Amino acid sequence: MSIDPEKLHDQVKRLCPRRFKGRDAEVVTGLITHTAALIDENHRLARAQANQLVKATRQALPDDRKRRAFKLVTEVLEVINLTGLATCAMPGQTHHPMRPQTTAGSALQFHQQAIAYAMDPYLDRWLAERAALEPMDRALALALRLTTRTGMGADLVSGSLARLTPACVTANGDLRLPIDIANLSRAYYHWPLPPGCARLLPPGSPKDTRDDVLLFAEALGEPIDPTLPEDALIDAAAEKKKAVADALQKAFQGFAQAFRRDTGHRGGVRLSDWTTFCQVGRFIPQGRGMPPALIELGKGFPLPACTDLHALAAQNPKQSVRLSGDTLASAPIKPPAPDAANLTAPAGGEWFDTEALPEHWATKANRILQRFCQDAEALQGRNRYVTEANHQKLEDQRDKRLGELNALWAGPTLAHIGFGWLCELALKRAKISTLRTYVSRLLAVSTLALEPAMNLPLWDDDIVDAMETQIIASRDWQHTTVGHFRQTWGDCLRYAKRIGHLPEVEHLPGGQAHVHTAKRIDILTPYEAGLIWNHCLHHGGDWGAQAAAAVMLGFYGGLRSADVLGLTLKDVFIDHGEVRVTVSAGKTSAATRSIPLDVLAPPEMVRWFREFVEARRQQFADPRFKGWKINQIALFGPSGNPDRYTREALIDPIIGLMRAHLGGEVDFHLLRHSFVSWLALRVYAMRHPGFAETLPQKAATMFQPAALARLRQIFDGEARSSAGTDDHIQIKKLVGHEDLRTSILHYTHTLDWIHADVMRRAYNEGPRVKVA
DNA sequence: AGGTTAAAGTCTCGGGATGA
DNA sequence: TCATCCCGAGACTTTAACCT
DSSP, X not given: OOSOHHHHHHHHHHHOGGGGSSTTHHHHHHXXXXXXXXXOTTSEEOHHHHHHHHHHHHHHSOGGGGGGHHHHHHHHHHHHHHHTSOEEOXXXXXXXXXXXXXXXXXXXXXXXHXXXXXXXHHHHHHHHHOSSOOHHHHHHHHHHHHHHHHOOOHHHHHHHHTTOOGGGBOXXXXXXXXXXXXXXXXXXXXXXXXXHHHTTSOTTGGGOOOOSSOTTHHHHOOOOOTTSOHHHHHHHHHHHHHHHHHHHHHHHHHHHHHHHXXXXXXXXXXXXXXXXXXXXXTTGGGGGTOOHHHHHHTTSSOOOOOOOHHHHHHOOTTTOSSOOHHHHHHSOOOOOOGGGGGOEEOTTTTSOOTTTSOTTHHHHHHHHHHHHHHHHHHTBOTTSSBOGGGHHHHHHHHHHHHHHHHHHOOSOSHHHHHXXXXXXXXXXXXXXXXXXXXXXXXXXXXXXXXXXXGOGGGOOHHHHHHHHHHHHHHSOOOHHHHHHHHHHHHHHHHHHHHTTOOTTOOOOOOSSOOSOOOOOOOOOOHXXXXXXXXXXXXXXXXXXXXXHHHHHHXXXXXXXXXXXXXXXXXXXXXXXXXXEEEEOOSSSGGGOEEEEHHHHSOHHHHHHHHHHHHHHHHTTOSGGGTTOOGGGSBSSSSTTOOSEEOHHHHHHHHHHHHHHHHOTTOOHHHHHHHHHHHHHHHHHHHHSTTSGGGSTTTTSGGGSXXXXXXXXXXXXXXXXXXXXXXXXXXXXXXXXXXXXXXXXXXXXXXXXXXXXXXXXXXXXXXXXXXXX
């Protein structure tokens, strides 16, 4: 604190005595003390701090005077400025603009929205008054309602109608939408329907279980042939969707005509185009309380894949073949091979020093790559590629630029790989614009800035996949471009492998699978995770305790396998009840995330984990480890050995165990998927009392009121103006994602429950959606 | 009414992202 | 693999909001 609050107080009082009389006197005194604490060593108060003061003052004032907060703070700060003791910025004056994407942007759009709004009730009348309903009209009716009641966009409507079969209507009248237009896997998204939509489904549909005809077979014809090869399938699906869209357009024109005739909406603005109707009608549900995030989700494919929580719940431990205490006990855990103790590596060693990385590394690296493109451009000949005579010069340039890159950061990083690859392409007569394309597509700043890009030796299939997913999700490409990207990305990685990098990567991404694939449609329940944990703990001896801790960190902390292996004793922070794990795999402090295990995991597990860590620490209390730094001792390693286990020694046996008992394609990453999926539900349950009780897994510890209350402390810990608006940011932080879309499309498999609850609140019972 | 400040708008340019 | 076109930065102007 560089300024004495007493002195400041006296000075302000001298200059402006009236502020210290009347009802606000006490608040003003507190305000000045608070301000004194916030003023920095240069005697300045930044705008952010001023804003903070307003917030704090708003809280301190009684309800009927809260609106005075802004004025009070400005006045006090002005007086402080007069005293000359400090220079204070004034708080920002906030105003709340509408989101441009979700409101009418012009008078025309506004009129169109009004018409779409009027069309919704007219639809019932139209259906009732028509003597003979044509098949297409039924399809149109549902399509209209899907837009005006659930916020589906034109693409999603026509794409879904092109794929929906009677079997896709669930018993309670919801729709199972494919997650992508050409995705024929079991993955689906559970799209809830309010009553106004459900009425328009074909009669008898919930009981109809045919899967080989379309829902509106008469109107829309044959479904897509699922036996087609993938490429043909994608084309066929796109064609089918186009056909449905055309049919809807035609039917809609008839409907719009009848609407104008019957309701007197003549002249002026017309709305007779189906896609326009969808564009404006999609936002109507927002007025009923559908959050913009879900409206955005309805814009088009791909959708996230859902897990059937009921089916998971049905796997009652007593009856389930898939998992039971008996099956676990009957197949006791195999301790790792005898030489597992030797499968070690220096603790935390594969991480680079996060401090050493130069500022704006990714931007600088990208610049160097671009300059290399310029060099090549200077050497190009008449045909716009580098002529053979200049090959030597180009290689010299490459070495020079590589030197610059090495001066910045001695690789190998993705940027270094990219360098070699670009040069090779240039020598093989690629034109310069192609090089530029690849720099912007594969070696963009945002890509180079991703954590794993710095750390090639660490790459495995998981990381390649995660990077690919993240890159795609952070861009706005259409699916053909995504296909090209995959191809090119694969080429680049193949080059890397050819020159001897990426030893652990086995499946390089190849060309044409450019449909959103959700490999995982099942997640682990807390019960299953608990059972695996328990089993590791009690049947695996010393190694088992470590495995149990790893499972716990995966399921309740969302750690990747590499994160787990890289943990050192320094990364676990224990203080009284608080247990935090810091994952510092990233290169910047922003990529470091701190996970409050005591909040996320069940108390008894946390208690055990603390003992586990203490025990590990005890192993190194011995004097012969006296000189060891705490970050040189791995959390997961053989007893008494500061080195860490390798993947083969810790993760692989765990995966083997999980496969043996849970079957199928499970792996360690599944724990992380499950973590994110449950976290989304927990946060929603925390905001909306009563929601947890509707879940099949309501008995789980994580949904108990005490656990939700602890979660709320983390989310609302700091004073904030409106609780709930930043939840998604908190989720991103805990998961360690750059982009929320990654979390939603690829990691969250429980969004349908939240979606359904929002819809239910909006249309039926209870209050409108509102943050608690 | 008028002063002040920040946000929003406008215009231009060049390079990088995109899609075929 | 390549040509095109879009988008964002930057300089500058206008508008909105708040205050006196």
